Amino acid sequence: MSFVLDGVGLTHANGFTALSDISFSAGQGERIALIGPSGAGKTSLLSVLGTAHRASCGHVRLLENDLARPSTAGLRALRSRIGTVYQAAPIPGRQRAVTAVLAGRLGQWPRWKALLSLLYPLDLPGAQAALARVDLADKLFSRCDQLSGGQLQRVGIARVLYQQPDLILADEPVSALDPTLADAAIRLLVSAASERQATLVASLHAVDLALTHFSRIVGVKAGRIVFDLPSSAVTPAQLQQLYAGEDMHAGAQADGTTAEGMATGSTNYCCC
Incomplete structure (x- = not known):
C-alpha cells in the first residue's frame, strides 16, 4: 500500500477542525483526484499525507512507515x-x-552535496531535461522573480519530476495555467507517475480535468469524505450535492458554461 489513513482527524491550535474521521487508502501507483468546494479540507488532507501536519487523532501509515x-x-x-506540487510554489524570488x-x-543527497548545489548547480543536464518537459528549457538560468505565475x-x-518521488501530491497544480497548458501539465504528472509506478494524489477545482485524467475521484466536503468512486461512476447529481451552496456563477462565466450544464452532466466546467 502507498498509504492508509484510518479515522484521521486534524484540529489546529486555534481549535478549528479541518478533518474529521478520514478513512482513506491507496495502492501503489493509483491516480486519485480530490475534488470539493473551497475550504472543504483538500489541502489539509494533502498536508497530512505530506507530513506537513501531524494527525490529531487516528492512524496514518505512509509508504510502509507508521507515523505514530x-x-x-x-x-x-x-x-x-x-x-x-504547490498552488503557489514556495520558491525564493532570487x-x-x-x-x-x-x-x-x-x-x-548528503548534506555536503546539497549545500554545494545551492552554490553551484551540480546537475545541469538533469535540471534542463526536467524543465524541457514543462516547456521551460530556455529558462534554466532565469531568476524565479522574473517568471510569470x-x-x-x-x-x-x-522540481517534482526531477525528484522522482514514490508519492506525488499536487495541490491545485494548474491554477495559474490556461486550459491548454493545464491539460498538458496534468497529462505530464500522470505520465511521470505511471513511469515510476508512483502514487499521484491531486486536489483540483477543475472537475473536467479530474474526470478525464484520474481513475479515482474522492469528493471532500466540510472535512469529510463524501464519496470515493471510480471516475466513470461519478454522477452529475453527486457533483451537484458536493458543490451545493457554492457560488457557481463566477466559475461558469470564466469558462463559458452554466450551472445548468453541470446538472445535465457536462464536464466542461470548473467549480471554484
Missing part, C-alpha cells in the same frame, strides 16, 4: 520520497530556475 512516533531521521528519509529544480533532490508553477512541477 516517527524519528527525526526516519521522517527526513520519508519526506525525500514525497514530492509536492533563486534561479535550475537551483529550484535541483532542490527536488536535496533530501536525497504560470511559469513558476511549471518550475514547481519540474
